[in-house]
Amino acid sequence: MTLTDASVAHLMPELREVMREAASIALPYFRPGGQTSARVWNKSGGSPVTEADVAVDTFLKIRLSELVPKAAWLSEETADDPARIGRDLVWIVDPIDGTRAFLSGHHDWSIAVALLAGGEPLIGFVHAPALGVAYEAIRGQGAFKDGTAMAVDAKPALRSARITGPKPMLDRLTKGAGPDPDFTRIERIPSLALRLARVAEGSVDVGMVSPNARDWDLAAADLVLREAGGEVCSLGGEPAVYNRAEPVHGELVALPRGLREAVLTAWGG
Structure with a gap:
């Protein structure tokens, strides 16, 4: 069909x-x-x-x-x-x-x-x-x-970004972002779909996703985020892949496309 x-x-x-x-x-x-x-x-x-x-x-x-x-x-x-x-x-x-x-x-x-x-x-x-x-x-x-x-917030730089997700991942991002990144940490959003949707609507700049998320946690909001000017990707920048035999994902980040390079550099650092 x-x-x-x-x-x-x-x-x-x-x-x-x-x-x-x-x-x-x-x-x-x-x-x-x-x-x-x-x-x-x-x-x-x-x-x-x-x-x-x-x-x-x-x-x-x-x-x-x-x-x-x-x-x-x-x-x-x-x-x-x-x-x-x-x-x-x-x-x-x-x-x-x-x-x-x-x-x-x-x-x-x-x-x-x-x-x-x-x-x-x-x-x-x-x-x-x-x-x-x-x-x-x-x-x-x-x-x-x-x-x-709606659309993601078109922030030109990572400094002063509003970030949310598991504390260890946020700590890693903050450390890699250099001296005084001035992030605003938003209380963790329990629904992964809503975490991604808030990046899409522009109320969050970076949403971190810990390992073992499933397709059903991500797929719907992934499309909403893509269509709003953002993406969900791995530390290496690869997009999430759906409908595999094991519908399980590793560490991911949801972000506006304009912050992609800065976030991946800081997260990997």
Whole structure:
């Protein structure tokens, strides 16, 4: 199945409605500033999952499969099907990105959905229900926050940048940036998708991502960031690669393209 520009644009109103419905499933379980009302248990690796994650995942698998029946599926809360490897179209889904934030009443969690075509994100949608904010992008057609076009902050230099992420990575970046880089450290954003989206909207300049992030944490926001004038890359400058047999990533950084050389030099130093 080949998706034309026209057919992709036709999908977006339906996808927006699907994301709104997914949010309406998750929100009743969310308690701002308090513990979720949802049942919580630990997966085999020790990370938490709630009944809200499972309910949203089930809903999205049904509805997104109806939208693009030929697309394979990769989600945090669904058993992996190796049949996705090599498929042209793949939905990549995190029903609740930032589950620990969700279950503890922190507003920075999101629902992240990407559609890959030929191994690259074609559609990216990051919805933050507790904040009432939605980010979306179609490849080659720009990035939008609640329907308004957005772009990364066009800072000319790394000095005084607003940075966020794991402290060891921020310490390394700060050390490599030379004397008195005057960074502003922003409290770590629990949802990786929102961390990247905030670079895309220009409220953060550099977002660091520790090893072991998964495709579902990154793919949707990666496209939003690309379309806003930024990128996600490794220490060596390589872009994130999606839909591999093991959908796991190493250290990454999200940044505006204009800061790419300065950040990679400082981070590697």
